[in-house]
Amino acid sequence: MSGKPDPRHTRPRGARLTKWVVTAPPTLFLLAFFLAPALIVLVASFQYPGEFGGLAPITNPGDGREHGLTLENYAFFFSDFLFAEIFVKSFTVAALSTLACLVLAYPVAWLIARSPRHHRDLLVLLVILPFASNFLIRVYAWMIILGPQQAVAQAVNGVLALFGLAPVNLLFSPFAVLVGMVYVHLPFMILPLYTNLEKHDPVLLDAAQDLGANAWRRFWRVTWPLSLPGVFSGSALVFIPVLGMFAVPDILGGTRDMLIGNLIKDQFLGVRDWPFGAALSILLTLAVLVLAGLAAWAARPRGAT
Amino acid sequence: MSLLEIRDVTRRFGAFEAVKEVSFGVEGGEFFTLLGPSGCGKTTLLRMIAGFDLPNAGRILLDGRDLADTPAELRPIHTVFQSFALFPHLTVAENVAFPLRMARVPDDELKRRLGEALDMVHLADLADHYPHELSGGQKQRVALARGLINRPRLLLLDEPLGALDLKLREEMQLELIKLQREVGITFIFVTHSQPEALALSHRIAVMRDGRVEQLDEPSRIYGFPVNRFVADFIGNCNLLEAEVRAADEGGLRLAVAGLGEVRAPPDGVSKQGDKGLLALRPEQVGVAGEADPAWGNRFPGTVEDFLYIGDVTTYQVRLDNGFRLQALLPNAAAGRARFFDPGDRVTVGWSGAAGHYVRET
Numbered sequence: 001m002s003g004k005p006d007p008r009h010t011r012p013r014g015a016r017l018t019k020w021v022v023t024a025p026p027t028l029f030l031l032a033f034f035l036a037p038a039l040i041v042l043v044a045s046f047q048y049p050g051e052f053g054g055l056a057p058i059t060n061p062g063d064g065r066e067h068g069l070t071l072e073n074y075a076f077f078f079s080d081f082l083f084a085e086i087f088v089k090s091f092t093v094a095a096l097s098t099l100a101c102l103v104l105a106y107p108v109a110w111l112i113a114r115s116p117r118h119h120r121d122l123l124v125l126l127v128i129l130p131f132a133s134n135f136l137i138r139v140y141a142w143m144i145i146l147g148p149q150q151a152v153a154q155a156v157n158g159v160l161a162l163f164g165l166a167p168v169n170l171l172f173s174p175f176a177v178l179v180g181m182v183y184v185h186l187p188f189m190i191l192p193l194y195t196n197l198e199k200h201d202p203v204l205l206d207a208a209q210d211l212g213a214n215a216w217r218r219f220w221r222v223t224w225p226l227s228l229p230g231v232f233s234g235s236a237l238v239f240i241p242v243l244g245m246f247a248v249p250d251i252l253g254g255t256r257d258m259l260i261g262n263l264i265k266d267q268f269l270g271v272r273d274w275p276f277g278a279a280l281s282i283l284l285t286l287a288v289l290v291l292a293g294l295a296a297w298a299a300r301p302r303g304a305t
Numbered sequence: 306m307s308l309l310e311i312r313d314v315t316r317r318f319g320a321f322e323a324v325k326e327v328s329f330g331v332e333g334g335e336f337f338t339l340l341g342p343s344g345c346g347k348t349t350l351l352r353m354i355a356g357f358d359l360p361n362a363g364r365i366l367l368d369g370r371d372l373a374d375t376p377a378e379l380r381p382i383h384t385v386f387q388s389f390a391l392f393p394h395l396t397v398a399e400n401v402a403f404p405l406r407m408a409r410v411p412d413d414e415l416k417r418r419l420g421e422a423l424d425m426v427h428l429a430d431l432a433d434h435y436p437h438e439l440s441g442g443q444k445q446r447v448a449l450a451r452g453l454i455n456r457p458r459l460l461l462l463d464e465p466l467g468a469l470d471l472k473l474r475e476e477m478q479l480e481l482i483k484l485q486r487e488v489g490i491t492f493i494f495v496t497h498s499q500p501e502a503l504a505l506s507h508r509i510a511v512m513r514d515g516r517v518e519q520l521d522e523p524s525r526i527y528g529f530p531v532n533r534f535v536a537d538f539i540g541n542c543n544l545l546e547a548e549v550r551a552a553d554e555g556g557l558r559l560a561v562a563g564l565g566e567v568r569a570p571p572d573g574v575s576k577q578g579d580k581g582l583l584a585l586r587p588e589q590v591g592v593a594g595e596a597d598p599a600w601g602n603r604f605p606g607t608v609e610d611f612l613y614i615g616d617v618t619t620y621q622v623r624l625d626n627g628f629r630l631q632a633l634l635p636n637a638a639a640g641r642a643r644f645f646d647p648g649d650r651v652t653v654g655w656s657g658a659a660g661h662y663v664r665e666t
């Protein structure tokens with residue numbers, strides 16, 4: 001045993017230090033700006049609203065209450081079927097948007113993945129190019145496109161008139177909301193699908209064809225199952241943001257097209273019932289977690305990709 | 306009529322001709338090998354037989370029927386790919402059963418045939434494993450079982466042993482021969498490895514630059530190469546430029562520059578004045594301390610170098626006229642008094658019945 005430290009022993013310590021230096025800032029960031037607010041929302045969902053908005057204090061809330069914690073917010077949610085209805089409607093819109101995104105994005109992603117290597121970067125750039133302009137402006141643009149005097153509405157109503165049907169309003173309808181949702185989230189579906197499809201070994205399709213599979217079965221037996229990880233991550237990236245989205249229904253939806261996002265936003269900014277808004281947020285999070293758990297179970301890994 | 310007939314098949318990629326007017330037939334039950342260096346057109350030819358590519362000219366017939374209008378998925382021809390191309394999301398059993406599913410074979414028959422196929426390649430225990438859990442040799446056997454299960458008329462093997470290490474490759478060679486004999490299905494095997502081709506095939510087509518240079522049994526390809534390329538590509542060969550001085554039933558008398566007269570076995574066609582090559586396999590050349598009376602041709606020289614390989618030793622001998630000859634001597638052979646060292650004066654020689662006169666240079 002020599003007193004001198006073995007130089008080899010200093011290396012792991014240095015590596016450990018590096019690891020801390022690298023991982024500490026993001027960890028602290030997430031603790032401060034994600035975990036702490038989430039806990040605040042959780043606690044707020046069990047509090048009373050303050051007299052002029054905000055939250056009533058937990059100790060000595062006034063109104064003759066002993067303490068400021070309550071289940072009233074959750075009880076209120078389950079007391080009116082209207083809220084459950086908004087939840088169901090929101091999940092339906094999210095599911096439809098996800099499905100529409102998937103159907104539209106798959107061929108695009110496939111085409112990019114199959115195009116010559118030096119074209120792919122350009123095509124991917126085109127997919128993400130819309131992010132360069134402001135999100136609200138792009139959604140407002142749809143207001144113009146779908147407006148009653150525009151070509152799209154004119155054409156649709158022209159066709160309807162041929163069949164003797166009354167004209168419809170495209171804007172401020174559930175249809176417009178769906179279009180907006182799909183438009184905004186399409187790149188989030190294309191990118192993970194493309195990343196997945198690009199990795200597929202083309203010799204697998206050769207093998208499938210060689211062994212008797214026609215184009216249709218080559219897709220469903222080989223390409224589709226191998227692309228499922230991309231399908232799932234793309235779907236998560238569309239489904240979850242659509243659930244919380246309030247700007248698109250606000251701008252493109254009619255007054256009756258309220259989704260959870262709008263409901264929660266109204267609790268905080270309109271009705272000023274923060275605790276109920278917090279409870280809605282918690283319930284939404286729980287619902288998404290349950291759904292994600294189910295999806296993860298359904299997509300549990302069997303083979304490796 | 307041959308099972309598979311290739312008739313004047315040409316395939317061009319732009320100005321480049323990958324396959325040039327190739328014609329040959331493959332018989333039923335045969336183990337047929339396309340052998341050649343990379344870029345010789347053997348894989349292009351294989352892809353056209355499989356149906357992934359079409360010839361620019363010529364016809365490919367299976368059982369006398371032109372395959373031109375039959376897409377790959379409808380040809381009774383299956384392929385074992387070099388990378389095996391196992392479906393990563395399917396188990397061994399699902400991979401092997403894939404062709405039966407595509408052919409819509411009923412479930413009970415599928416189960417029976419799947420069991421037989423897995424037994425045939427000793428994979429029954431691994432039926433529920435996924436490809437990434439298998440070793441290279443096991444993947445190879447899955448690919449073989451998958452290619453054979455629907456009993457194709459023809460199984461194409463595209464360098465299937467290339468991804469395996471040497472020891473495993475030798476094991477798989479024996480297994481391939483046994484398997485092919487058992488199932489009786491015609492194999493077309495593509496490789497650039499000449500020992501593999503010699504070991505496995507009933508017949509070999511040696512290809513170069515899109516043409517078949519020689520098509521024959523392995524022993525004839527090795528023993529009687531038709532030109533310099535085949536002689537050089539198949540095994541090691543000493544090639545000496547020679548001119549026929551006299552030809553009769555007893556043999557050829559060749560004039561080799563710098564060596565004088567050399568005797569070679571008769572070939573029945575060459576005549577006086579022909580110019581060609583004398584091809585001498587290293588194992589036909591002997592090395593001795595003094596002249597061995599049994600040798601019809603013998604020349605003095607100096608050992609330059611040797612490679613000890615265990616069972617044999619290869620000597621590089623420089624003849625006094627400057628030629629270098631390779632001689633391969635078995636180390637266990639009786640009468641080997643000693644090893645030779647670089648710098649030793651020796652006599653190299655070979656019998657008048659050894660060697661082969663190659664007419665084409």
